[in-house]
Amino acid sequence: MPRARYKQVVDRLAADIRGGQLIPGTRLPTHRQLARSHGIALATATRVYSELESMGLVSGETGRGTFVRETALPPGLGIDQPASNPDMLDLNFNYPALPGQANLLRKALRELAVAGDMEALLRYQPHAGRQHEQQAVAAHLRDRGIDVQAENVLLVSGAQHGLAITAMALLHPGDVIAVDALTYSGFKVLAETYRLELAPIAAGADGPDLNALRQLCKTRRVRAVYCMPTLHNPLGWVLDLPTREQLATIAREHGLLIIEDAAYAFLADNPPPPLATLAPERTVYISGFSKSVATGLRVGFVAAPSAWVPALERCIRATTWNTPSVMTAIACRWLEDGTVAQLEAQKRDDACQRQAIARRVLAGLPLVAHPASYFVWLPLGEDVRADQVAMALLQQGVSVSTAEPFCTAAQVPHALRLALGSLTLDVLPQALQTVRDVIERHTY
Numbered sequence: 001m002p003r004a005r006y007k008q009v010v011d012r013l014a015a016d017i018r019g020g021q022l023i024p025g026t027r028l029p030t031h032r033q034l035a036r037s038h039g040i041a042l043a044t045a046t047r048v049y050s051e052l053e054s055m056g057l058v059s060g061e062t063g064r065g066t067f068v069r070e071t072a073l074p075p076g077l078g079i080d081q082p083a084s085n086p087d088m089l090d091l092n093f094n095y096p097a098l099p100g101q102a103n104l105l106r107k108a109l110r111e112l113a114v115a116g117d118m119e120a121l122l123r124y125q126p127h128a129g130r131q132h133e134q135q136a137v138a139a140h141l142r143d144r145g146i147d148v149q150a151e152n153v154l155l156v157s158g159a160q161h162g163l164a165i166t167a168m169a170l171l172h173p174g175d176v177i178a179v180d181a182l183t184y185s186g187f188k189v190l191a192e193t194y195r196l197e198l199a200p201i202a203a204g205a206d207g208p209d210l211n212a213l214r215q216l217c218k219t220r221r222v223r224a225v226y227c228m229p230t231l232h233n234p235l236g237w238v239l240d241l242p243t244r245e246q247l248a249t250i251a252r253e254h255g256l257l258i259i260e261d262a263a264y265a266f267l268a269d270n271p272p273p274p275l276a277t278l279a280p281e282r283t284v285y286i287s288g289f290s291k292s293v294a295t296g297l298r299v300g301f302v303a304a305p306s307a308w309v310p311a312l313e314r315c316i317r318a319t320t321w322n323t324p325s326v327m328t329a330i331a332c333r334w335l336e337d338g339t340v341a342q343l344e345a346q347k348r349d350d351a352c353q354r355q356a357i358a359r360r361v362l363a364g365l366p367l368v369a370h371p372a373s374y375f376v377w378l379p380l381g382e383d384v385r386a387d388q389v390a391m392a393l394l395q396q397g398v399s400v401s402t403a404e405p406f407c408t409a410a411q412v413p414h415a416l417r418l419a420l421g422s423l424t425l426d427v428l429p430q431a432l433q434t435v436r437d438v439i440e441r442h443t444y
């Protein structure tokens, strides 16, 4: 039987197990029944089960049969589970931090304690943030080429919160949202929880296939498009100006809301104008300080057309009331005194350095990445199974992500996403070398 067909049987069973159609404890057909039902040789059926077993999805019990295992992935592998083992080398999540940043925080907290209005910080704040903070973020956005007024800016508890309030305020469960076939995993989780239907757009050479988006808009009632034009996570693309203009045109022709996620945009040197500039009347622009400053701050921001601001504010009220003002005070002070700009520049250099390490250690492998990004996408060969590689890496103390959390299409590619931003520079090469070794060991 051709290898591709054999892999399909493994993939289909794996998808049914992960998707919950085959629940833990289910007894699977005998090897002989599986062979018969799929028209495959008995030896091939045995191999299908042994692959599923090595992926950690089933267990064979002598004399009893093959059973679906509990699929809760070990800590560190699931997108929602941080690597809980402190010895785990984390190539799964990105929390880039530079060596001097803890001292910056110490200094900022001391200054806030001395000069801040402590009484005010103890109180509720306006939902969208205090006015001078909205002004500070608006000035920051103007530096990025977005002509926005302070009253169109809302401070939120991280970009993920910005995405969530956008969904709550402007979308309805059941709405069809066009997304990249590989997209930011947090948006996929949000769509699942809020019951949005994600319609995947295949990738072209350096961005989404816009003809596929046009076609989709003709056949379905698409409400919005979620995109990352500047430094796409996980593929690293930066859309050129003509592509952005076309995207804006399609959105206008079909009345689409554009959700522009710019979480990593600061890493791209001199990108074309954001969609929020090209189609300001229909774009909600969302970003934050997680990657440029620190993930623990939980400060992000949303810029939106005036008509949508009240609904967005109401959703902040419904979720957090306001973003904690101790944190917004620190973030905005760092905006105003140039610390954010300085950290952004240092992190651009840091990301370039990490990419160079990845390109050296993983040379010869088909990496997909922007030269200044904090992650790489690593498609695996025809014969290599991503789950097996991820599981084997975990056993070696390295956590990575497979394509699954990022994939919105039916067919999940066998690939890894490696986050380069979290490990210290002295251990990063070794962790990447382990990835390389394990992949090579799993290549037949």
Ligand SMILES: Cc1ncc(COP(=O)(O)O)c(C=O)c1O
Binding pocket: 157, 158, 159, 160, 161, 184, 186, 228, 233, 261, 263, 264, 287, 288, 289, 290, 295, 299, 300
């Ligand atoms: C593309 C993208 N958008 C949004 C977020 C969420 O960021 P935050 O930590 O600000 O909620 C992330 C985090 O990794 C991201 O990669």
